[in-house]
Amino acid sequence: MKIDAIRFGFAAGIVFAAFWVVCSLLVLSMPAGTMQVTGHMTHADFGHMTWRLNFVGFAYGLIAWSVLAGLVAAATAAVYNRLIGGSA
Secondary structure (H helix, E strand, C coil), X not given: CXXXXXXXXXXXXXXXXXXXXXXHHHHHHCHHHHHHHHHHHHCCCCCCCCCCCCHHHHHHXXXXXXXXXXXXXXXXXXXXXXXXCCCX
16 A cells, blocks of 8 residues: 655654644643653653753744654655555
8 A cells, every 4th residue: 555655744743743742731741750751761860950941942842853753754655655666
């Protein structure tokens, strides 16, 4: 089954944007808890660090992660289409 690489890329960008918003809301509402979870996920001790999230950082992160996710997903779909014999 051929995947529409552009649409798949847009879908991934939208999903990552939603995920970014949810994660940012968690950081704002539970900074210590999210820092502890981040430390556990990266096998590091972030207990002495704090989050600094402002609107500019939120906006840059939202745009950067969404665009990057969309591009990676589109490229992945294009490669997949080539591997199954379809055109990208």
